[in-house]
Amino acid sequence: MGENLSKIMSEIKKGVAEIIDEERIENLVKNYYEKGENFYVKAGFDPTAPDLHLGHSVVLQKMAFLQKHGAIVQFLIGDFTGQIGDPSGKSATRKKLDANTVKKNAKTYEEQVFKILDPSKTRIMFNSKWCNELGAAGIVELTSTFPVARMLERDDFEKRLNAGSPISISEFLYPLLQGYDSVAMKCDIEMGGTDQKFNLLMGRTLQRVYNIGKEQAVIMMPLLEGLDGVNKMSKSLGNYIGVTDAPNDMFAKTLSISDDLMWRWYELLSEKSTEEIANLKADVASGKAHPKAVKEALALEITARYNGEAAAKEAKAEFDRVHSQNQIPTEIAEFELKAGVWVVEALTACGLASSNSQARRDIAANAVSINQKKLSDEQLKLEAGEYILQVGKRKFAKLKVT
16 A cells, blocks of 8 residues: 555645654554554644634644544543643633633534534543543642653743743643643544644653553644734634634635635645645646636635535625625625714724724725715715615625614
């Protein structure tokens, strides 16, 4: 299976930031095809927010690919560690989540993850099972396995220490407990983002310390840039696409990314092979294919993955109808205001502008239309009647003035 193994390994490495112990991964795949032995891949998610977005899917899609080649995915919901909070990249101690919030968020993750992973090859696990069993004696024993000096070498801890910012003892426990998850789960590979490197290596360290007979390989995926093309995809920054987003939103948001970012998304989000993506790049470079058509194909693929092919095609048709033919969407939010309302306040009330000052800037930029006619008079008062308000190409509202 030499040639096939080489091709599988090439796809496993597609988009990966770093692999530790690639030879082990190759042997695990080889053993699956030669001996029928499954191997176990772990990724942990602290249920601190109830919605998965495409940034999370980078790791999940790589796990889904591994499932096709022998992996049993151990999807770990950190219901215990989630109450501590991962300090990775944080400049201050995180607030603890209460148990009810953790439980509610964990349930949402459990439901959403099967939009990507094969349920028959996935085990949903909760680390409260073994963390609660550790008890005080087990926790003390765990803390004795790793020196404080090594813990303080961690970049974010070192920065906070030098800045005089407080670090709680519980935050030292977090990487130890994440590493202990790998001991309890006896996983062969752990996956995570590049910001998780310290925690992922802790799993290898503790598997050796507890002598479980294996040492996990590590696959680190890069952090996906969001819609702005600059910052990592994040709900708090508003530059994300959620896996539960409506098809129309998912399609339109994907089309809004830059041509440069499109290739990054192809690499990290598309199921097309490395070779197929290279061919697409060559076609665009030679003028054989237009970047917009290639981006539409990506938008269709992503939208279909989470909403089905029929919904993806409908989203494309709706987008074309509204944007290419400059028509009004079939479904838009409806509002009702009193006669004489100032158009600036109307735009804000209908959610088309975040503030009156933003609405005025939009009018000044010639980005506002009423009934498909550009608006230039920011002092306009709307009398009784029905209006279609529009800001830019994608924001619409139906307003009834009485």
